[in-house]
Amino acid sequence: MIPAPFDHITPVTLDEAIRALTSHGEEAKLLAGGHSLLPLMKLRLASPKLLIDLSKIPGLAGIRQEGDKMTVGALTTHYQIESSELLKEKCPLLPQTARVIGDVQVRNRGTIGGSLAHADPAADLAAAMLALGAELRVRGAQGERWLKAEEFFLDLMTTALSPSEILTEIRVPVLSGRCGTAYLKLPQKASGFALVGVAVWLRADGGLCADIGVGVTGLGAKPFRAVRVERHLRRKRLEPALIETASAEVTLRIEPLGDIHASAEFRAHLARLYTYRAIVEAARTAGISLTKAKGK
Ligand SMILES: Cc1cc2nc3c(=O)[nH]c(=O)nc-3n(C[C@H](O)[C@H](O)[C@H](O)COP(=O)(O)OP(=O)(O)OC[C@H]3O[C@@H](n4cnc5c(N)ncnc54)[C@H](O)[C@@H]3O)c2cc1C
Structure with a gap:
């Protein structure tokens, strides 16, 4: 040790x-x-x-609004995200996700940049980044570039960062209009890491789902955006049966991880269940009323 x-x-x-x-x-x-x-x-x-x-470099931590985007510095801690009133109002999915990371000691020290760069396949914030279509700003010897969250996570603990690059900040949209959000996970009992975690934001238009983003962590070798689930629900009237069919698509073309904490079959089952539940919860917070499906 x-x-x-x-x-x-x-x-x-x-x-x-x-x-x-x-x-x-x-x-x-x-x-x-x-x-x-x-x-x-x-x-x-x-x-x-x-x-x-990185702790003595000024300007790497902090949360601010820039027009219709929220900018979060890479050195911002999970606790700062969890307790930010500005984020709770403008992009509540981030505080909802940060507050269930590990325990209070982990949240006090751990940073969003460290979590994303480390690229643990079960990291919570990665799911929120993917659901929100976050953009990541990186600086290196060759200058600066922006990466989409979907381009950032390449494989198990592997990102698109080159060895000389530093992640400096993350940009996510301000969720305006009738938006609902949810992050739900089944935590592994010792560490709190997600066996499976699902982040969802959606915009309601009456009973319709006008737009939706779904990010999944813990299921495969890397966190991913569940585009099939999103496509199934975009511009549709949300009903429990439709959400159930859409949620079943979360495991398509994904090879679920199996380990001592959960078998591949169990993780796949959890992914379908938590996708369903997170969409229902996001719909509820967006003001769409749904009757609960049996057994969910
Ligand atoms: C007991 C325990 C429980 C945990 N539970 C959870 C959990 O439930 N959910 C969860 O998501 N996480 C969990 N974590 C992980 C935690 O969130 C970490 O804080 C996080 O993954 C790493 O952030 P860090 O700031 O500590 O990074 P560090 O440990 O300092 O760095 C991690 C890696 O990222 C690189 N790095 C750091 N910052 C940058 C940057 N700006 N640009 C480029 N590379 C960078 C480092 O070189 C290193 O390779 C847990 C950790 C512990 C110890």
Whole structure:
């Protein structure tokens, strides 16, 4: 449980951090909240020679509105997201998701940037990012670029970030009009990580679902956007039977993970059930009244 020896630097500008990252290559790792990286180092599953601590770089944390978008800095903690009154009003799916991450200690230290960059297949915020169609701003030696959440997650713990790139901020839409949101997960009992978690936002137009986003975590090797489910429901009148048929599509073309916590079959079952429940809850908060289907 003791990590291999390492050096630690605290750059005060983003350029300084990028230079250190570029010159040390594979030997360096960025440090944000440390709640994923340090456990790996203690188990010696990661042994970076240099930790580049992001905590002293100004402007990397914070939540602000820019027109019809909300911007969240990469170093913003889960607790800051969970307790942000601005996000509760403008994009409640983020606080709803952040508040069920791990426990209070994890939420106090863990950051949104660290969670997304680490790309755990069961990370909660990834599901919300995908549902909302978030855009991720990254800076590296080659300059700056924006990535869509769908382009960001490539595989198990693998993202589109190049080794010299730093995730700096995340942009999500302000949910205006009659919008409803929900994030539901079945937590693994020890860590709180999702066996399966489903994030949904939808916009209502009378009893119709005018638009919808569905993001799923925990089911496969990477979190994904359930586009088939969305297509099934967009511009339709929401009824329990329709939502049930749409939710069954969440597992199509996905290879569910199986491990000591849940078999692949159980995860697939949970994905269909939690997709159904999250859509019903989002519809309810958008003001659409539905009668509950039997057994749900
Ligand atoms: C007991 C426990 C329970 C947990 N439960 C949950 C849970 O229920 N749900 C959940 O989603 N998560 C859970 N987590 C994970 C937690 O949310 C972590 O905080 C998060 O995954 C990583 O964020 P961090 O800021 O701690 O990143 P760090 O551990 O500092 O970094 C993680 C990785 O991301 C890289 N990195 C960090 N910041 C950036 C950046 N800005 N740009 C590029 N790369 C970067 C680092 O180099 C490292 O490789 C749990 C963790 C623990 C220890």
